[in-house]
Amino acid sequence: MDMQILQTLFDTLAGIVLSFVLFWGSFLPALQLHTATAPQVAEFPTAATTTPAKEADQKSSDLLSRPSPKRPAGQTFVQPPLPSSAPVLPKLVAPTKSQEQINTETRAALVNILCLPQTGLSTGISGSGVIVDGRGVILTNAHVAQFFLLRDYLTASNVVCTVRTGSPAQAMYTATLLYLPPAWIAANAAQLKSAQAVGTGEQDFAFLLIAGRTDPAAALPTSFPHLAMDRGYADIGDPMLLAAYPAGFLGAETVQKNLYISSAIAYVTQLFSFDGTKNIDLFSIGGTVVSQGGSSGGAAVRLRDGTLAGIIVTETTAASTGERDLRALALSHIDDILIASGRGGIAGLLTGDLSVKAAAFNTTIAPSETALLEAVLNGN
Numbered sequence: 001m002d003m004q005i006l007q008t009l010f011d012t013l014a015g016i017v018l019s020f021v022l023f024w025g026s027f028l029p030a031l032q033l034h035t036a037t038a039p040q041v042a043e044f045p046t047a048a049t050t051t052p053a054k055e056a057d058q059k060s061s062d063l064l065s066r067p068s069p070k071r072p073a074g075q076t077f078v079q080p081p082l083p084s085s086a087p088v089l090p091k092l093v094a095p096t097k098s099q100e101q102i103n104t105e106t107r108a109a110l111v112n113i114l115c116l117p118q119t120g121l122s123t124g125i126s127g128s129g130v131i132v133d134g135r136g137v138i139l140t141n142a143h144v145a146q147f148f149l150l151r152d153y154l155t156a157s158n159v160v161c162t163v164r165t166g167s168p169a170q171a172m173y174t175a176t177l178l179y180l181p182p183a184w185i186a187a188n189a190a191q192l193k194s195a196q197a198v199g200t201g202e203q204d205f206a207f208l209l210i211a212g213r214t215d216p217a218a219a220l221p222t223s224f225p226h227l228a229m230d231r232g233y234a235d236i237g238d239p240m241l242l243a244a245y246p247a248g249f250l251g252a253e254t255v256q257k258n259l260y261i262s263s264a265i266a267y268v269t270q271l272f273s274f275d276g277t278k279n280i281d282l283f284s285i286g287g288t289v290v291s292q293g294g295s296s297g298g299a300a301v302r303l304r305d306g307t308l309a310g311i312i313v314t315e316t317t318a319a320s321t322g323e324r325d326l327r328a329l330a331l332s333h334i335d336d337i338l339i340a341s342g343r344g345g346i347a348g349l350l351t352g353d354l355s356v357k358a359a360a361f362n363t364t365i366a367p368s369e370t371a372l373l374e375a376v377l378n379g380n
Contacts, residue, residue, distance in 0.1 A: 094304075095303060095305065099303060103241060103263055105227065106227065106241055107167065109130055109224075110131075111131060112164040113125075113145075113164075114255075115159055116159070116160055118155075118157075120153065121150070121154075126245065127294060127297045128296060128312070131224050132226055132229055134226050135223075136173070136175075136220070137226075137354065138163065140205070140311065142181060142184040142204045142205055146373060147159055149366055162214060168257070168258050168259055169260075171214045173210045173213060174214060176208065176209055176211045176362060177362055178349070179349060180366075184205075185369040185372055185373070192376045192377065193376060205311065207349065227306070230305075230309060231332045233271075234268045234271065234280060239267055239304075240285055240302060240303060241299070241301040243261060244299070245259055245260070245262075246262050246298075259294075264288035264290050267286065268283050271284075272327075280330050281330055282327050283327070285326050286326065297311050298311065298312040310329050310331055313329040315327065
């Protein structure tokens with residue numbers, strides 16, 4: 001693969017912040033809903049306000065291969081290894097699946113994660129996630145999944161998190177945490193009460209395990225529709241299918257009752273490393289209708305074979321979705337973090353009895369993570 005890694009994210013992006021793609025909106029006068037939104041780049045020039053893209057359930061035939069929008073002037077990121085005047089073109093790789101098939105499979109594996117407090121909290125969240133294992137494992141962002149840690153804040157079962165599927169999204173499953181990096185909580189807990197959290201995306205991932213149905217009388221399926229994962233590095237020009245439950249322009253009532261999947265085609269335009277090595281941790285996928293609140297945890301899928309390459313995690317700041325720059329956290333980063341933490345990578349985490357592993361996480365690691373979040377909420 002002809003690939004040149006950009007400079008370390010922290011060195012290159014000094015002074016630049018990204019915002020999470022989480023949705024917040026008003027449910028009731030006393031309650032706000034936060035849509036998971038990707039972090040935004042504060043240094044980007046302010047874009048003119050445009051008419052928001054219509055939130056609708058797009059058909060496969062509506063997906064057209066189109067290049068990502070030209071990057072805003074004045075960007076401080078290192079440019080891809082092409083002359084600034086040369087366009088970034090997609091690679092000509094023969095696909096093994098049709099675009100329609102990939103879109104259908106991706107939508108089937110996509111979930112909406114809706115967390116609502118019953119009392120004591122002024123915000124709830126709506127984000128996206130991807131089922132990555134037939135046993136019901138969901139990959140999403142830590143800034144979405146952290147609300148599972150607050151389930152019993154102030155009172156038992158106070159924060160109710162529901163896994164929704166379909167388009168429009170319908171409540172279907174309950175879930176429990178399988179893993180959320182303690183390092184992410186330690187570094188980001190203080191932003192829990194922020195109206196617009198910011199971050200780089202480093203270690204911003206979590207795994208959930210579907211544990212039951214919202215209808216207690218219904219049984220879980222023997223196998224869930226899911227996407228295969230590929231930790232191979234993305235390259236400049238790779239075409240990706242993006243899919244999520246964006247809700248940045250929707251009211252809270254619409255999010256609860258009439259939230260649709262959106263999908264779009266984009267190309268990889270930049271590659272980033274968090275530590276200055278040749279590891280690719282984050283890749284840029286331009287601006288589309290998906291570049292808005294609620295898309296956090298959504299899928300970035302390779303159009304050549306339908307495998308999951310990463311999950312939507314951050315975005316740059318701009319008034320319109322087309323002018324924002326969406327970033328995806330690479331599966332290679334997630335795999336590397338799980339290896340470094342002694343969990344054997346993604347494969348190791350997903351080996352064995354997942355219910356036992358989820359129970360172990362929730363009794364040994366989650367309590368300290370919950371304590372950090374509750375300390376922030378309590379003003380400590």
